[in-house]
Amino acid sequence: MTPNAASGATVASHRAMPSAQAPRGSARPLSGVYDVALLDLDGVVYLGGGPVPGAPEALREAAARGMRLAFVTNNASRTPAAVAAQLVRLGVPAAAGDVVTSGQAAARLLAERLPPGARVLVVGGNALRIALRERGLRPVSAAAERPAAVVQGFSPDLSYALLAEGALAIARGAVFVASNTDVTLPTARGIEMGNGSLVQAIVTATGQSPLVAGKPEPPLHAEAMDRTGAKRPLVVGDRLDTDIEGAVRAGVPSMLVLTGVSRPADVVLAPPGRRPSYLAAGLAGLLEPHPEVTAAEGAEGAEGAARCGGWTARLDEDAGRLVLAGAGEPMDGLRALCGAAWPAGTITAEMARSALAQLGFAD
Numbered sequence: 001m002t003p004n005a006a007s008g009a010t011v012a013s014h015r016a017m018p019s020a021q022a023p024r025g026s027a028r029p030l031s032g033v034y035d036v037a038l039l040d041l042d043g044v045v046y047l048g049g050g051p052v053p054g055a056p057e058a059l060r061e062a063a064a065r066g067m068r069l070a071f072v073t074n075n076a077s078r079t080p081a082a083v084a085a086q087l088v089r090l091g092v093p094a095a096a097g098d099v100v101t102s103g104q105a106a107a108r109l110l111a112e113r114l115p116p117g118a119r120v121l122v123v124g125g126n127a128l129r130i131a132l133r134e135r136g137l138r139p140v141s142a143a144a145e146r147p148a149a150v151v152q153g154f155s156p157d158l159s160y161a162l163l164a165e166g167a168l169a170i171a172r173g174a175v176f177v178a179s180n181t182d183v184t185l186p187t188a189r190g191i192e193m194g195n196g197s198l199v200q201a202i203v204t205a206t207g208q209s210p211l212v213a214g215k216p217e218p219p220l221h222a223e224a225m226d227r228t229g230a231k232r233p234l235v236v237g238d239r240l241d242t243d244i245e246g247a248v249r250a251g252v253p254s255m256l257v258l259t260g261v262s263r264p265a266d267v268v269l270a271p272p273g274r275r276p277s278y279l280a281a282g283l284a285g286l287l288e289p290h291p292e293v294t295a296a297e298g299a300e301g302a303e304g305a306a307r308c309g310g311w312t313a314r315l316d317e318d319a320g321r322l323v324l325a326g327a328g329e330p331m332d333g334l335r336a337l338c339g340a341a342w343p344a345g346t347i348t349a350e351m352a353r354s355a356l357a358q359l360g361f362a363d
Contacts, residue, residue: 015294015295016292016293016294016295017293017294017295017306017339017343020272020275020342021339021342021343022293022306022335022338022339022342023276023277023278023279023290023293023335023338023339024253024277024278024290024292025289025290025291025292025293026278026289026290027289028289029065029286029287029288029289030234030255030278030285030286030287030288030290031061031062031065031066031067031286031287032065032066032067033232033234034067034232034233034234034253035067035068035230035231035232035233036067036068036069036070036228036230036231036232036233036234037062037067037068037069037070037233037234037236037286038070038072038221038224038228038230038233038234038235038236038252039059039069039070039071039072039236039237040071040072040073040074040215040236040237040238040239040242040243040260041071041073041075041083042073042074042075042185042186042187042238042260043186043237043238043239043257043259043260043261044236044237044238044257044259044260044283045059045071045087045090045092045283046086046087046090047186047187047188047259047260048187048188048189049086049188050090050188051090051091051092052259052282052283053282054282054283054284055090055092055259055282055283056090056091056092057091058282058283058284058286058287059092059093059283059286060091060092060093061287062283062286062287063093065287067286068228068230069092069093069094069098070098070099070100070224070227070228070230071083071084071087071094071098071099071100072100072215072220072221072224072235073099073100073101073102074102074179074180074182074195074214074215074220074242075101075102075154075180075185075195076101076102076103076106076124076125076127076128076131076153076154076179076180076195076214077124077125077127077153077154077155077156078101078125078127079096079101079126079127079130079131080096080097080098080099080100080101080104081096081099082127083096083099083101084096084098084099087099097227100220100223100224100227100228101127101131101179102153102179102180102213102214102215102220103124103127103128103131103153103179104131104134104223105179105213105214105219105220105222105223106128106131106151106153106177106178106179106213106214106219107128107131107132107134107135107137107151108135108213108219108223109177109211109213109219110132110135110137110149110151110175110177111135111136111137113149113175114137114148114149114175116136116137117136117137117138118137118138118147118148118149119137119138119139119140119145119146119147119148119149120132120137120138120139120140120147120148120149120150120151121139121140121141121142121143121145121147121149121150121151121165121166121169121174122139122140122141122151122153123150123151123152123153123158123162123163123165123166123202124151124152124153124154124155124158124179125153125154125155125157125158127153128151128153128155128179132151141162141165142165143165143166143168143169143172146169146172147169147174148174148175149174149175149176149177150166150169150170150174150175150176150177150202151177151178151179152166152176152177152178152179152195152198152199152202152210153178153179153180153195154179154180154185154194154195154198158198163198163201163202166202167201167202167205167206170202170206170208171205171206171208175211176202176206176208176209176210176211177210177211177212177213178195178196178199178210178211178212178213178214179195179213179214180194180195180196180212180213180214180215180220180242181195181196181199181210181212181214182194182195182196182214182239182242183196183197184196184197184261186238186260186261191261214242215237215239215242215243215245215246216241216242216243216245216246216249217246218246218249218250220246221235221246221247221250221252222250225250233252233253234252234253234254234255234286235247235250235252235253235254235255236254236255236257236283236286237254237255237256237257237260238256238257238258238259238260238261238262239260239261239262240256240262240266240267240270240274240276241262241274243256244256244262244270244274244275244276245273245274247276247277248273248274248275249273253277253278254276254277254278255276255277255278255279255280255285255286256276256278256279256280257280257281257282257283257285258279258280258281258282259281259282259283263361264334264356264359264361265349265352265353265356265361267279267334267338268322268334268337268338268341268347268352268356269341269347269348269349269352270338270342272342275338275342278290279331279334279335279338280331281330281331291308291309291332291335292308293306293307293308293335293336293338293339294306294307294308294339295307295339296312304340304343304344305340306336306337306338306339306340307336307339308332308333308335308336308339309326309328309329309332309333309335309336310326310327310328310329310332311324311325311326311327311328311332311333311336312324312325312326312336313325313333313336313337313339313340313341313355314340315340315341315344315347315351320351321350321351321352321354321355322337322340322341322347322351322352322354322355323355324336324337324355324358324359330359330360330361333355333358333359334356334359334361337352337355337356
């Protein structure tokens, strides 16, 4: 404690909180700290056919500052060239070589396990077939062709007939690989079924769980790292359960944006394996410094308090809630709430609700 010379009272001192207990701070914009941004697409860069507001402008500026952009998506429904073409139409600088899909990661995973020319039954779209051919494998469509493996990837027109073919082949001993297991998919219309929901149909029918290529499993991030040669990568995503967990498992820093699936309450309640290094409302977070979260020490009532910007957050155990005081940027308040909640490890949504409402974050 530090004495106040004028009054003799004690005042709080502050120290930076460990990164496992609060989001990190950065005095420099992240575009100047990391060499490659490994960007998720759905819910980060675009929603359905349109851009996330402000995303193209932020990415153009990040690229102008020297940050390389790589687009790493769990969606296997389109080829890298098709994805890059859409990005360019939206005003985002991209080429096919900048895009890495879970379909490519799944094809690599299979090529490491099967001989060249092996038959693989594709429960998905044409992009997945192309990825397999690029790895020297032979895509087929029927269990009667005795495929060595089945690979499932998202396709908006996936049929019952093709799911049934995949289930038949797996029941006969074919290796089962899924491009990803995202249960939901953010779209302009709202949250829709993702590939994980479709995978579950085959799992239920066969009792077999797949090898998974996409986030949060290692193959997709390994593919992205190999293709980009990143030395100081930053994973950027909208989902704690895929993007951020995948980054944590890979030992790579991450930034969560709030433009897709995960919401502020999810961040406050995030378990250790799903906690982002940085928080941002959107991709403009690449262009800005990030304020540090500090622990207030020494002042009465400051024990366990976390501060960021103009906000102070603490856990009131007697009242069973998170208490937030101050004013300023809502994202700073959210960072402070994480600094109070993450070390406690026992926070519930109800405990956080009123504090999040103060910041204007709805459930």
